[in-house]
Amino acid sequence: MKKKLLLSSALIAGAGLFAASEYFFKMAMTPFNKKADSKELSGKDPLYRDKVWFRDFSKKTWTLKTDSGITLFAQYLDKHAKKPQFYYMAL
Secondary structure (H helix, E strand, O other), rough: OOHHHHHHHHHHHHHHHHHHHHHHHHHOOOOOOOHHHHOOOOOOOOOOOHHHHHHOOOEEEEEEEEOOEEEEEEEEEEEEEEOOOOOOOOO
């Protein structure tokens, strides 16, 4: 009886581990829009002000096509541009 219970619990744990690894593999390796990559900004985000600043800052776009046909993309921000300072007050 104990062997049967031990074997069945090991089988269930193995199946759960397989299912979890399959889920995370698909999330990492499939090229589709995932909900975690949402472009919507939320005021609840602790980096909201910085993300709004980055979105609105003028950037230069650089692209480079490699010999293998892959297009690399970058955004350049001028190092002399000043980032606005935000002061937080503890109440």
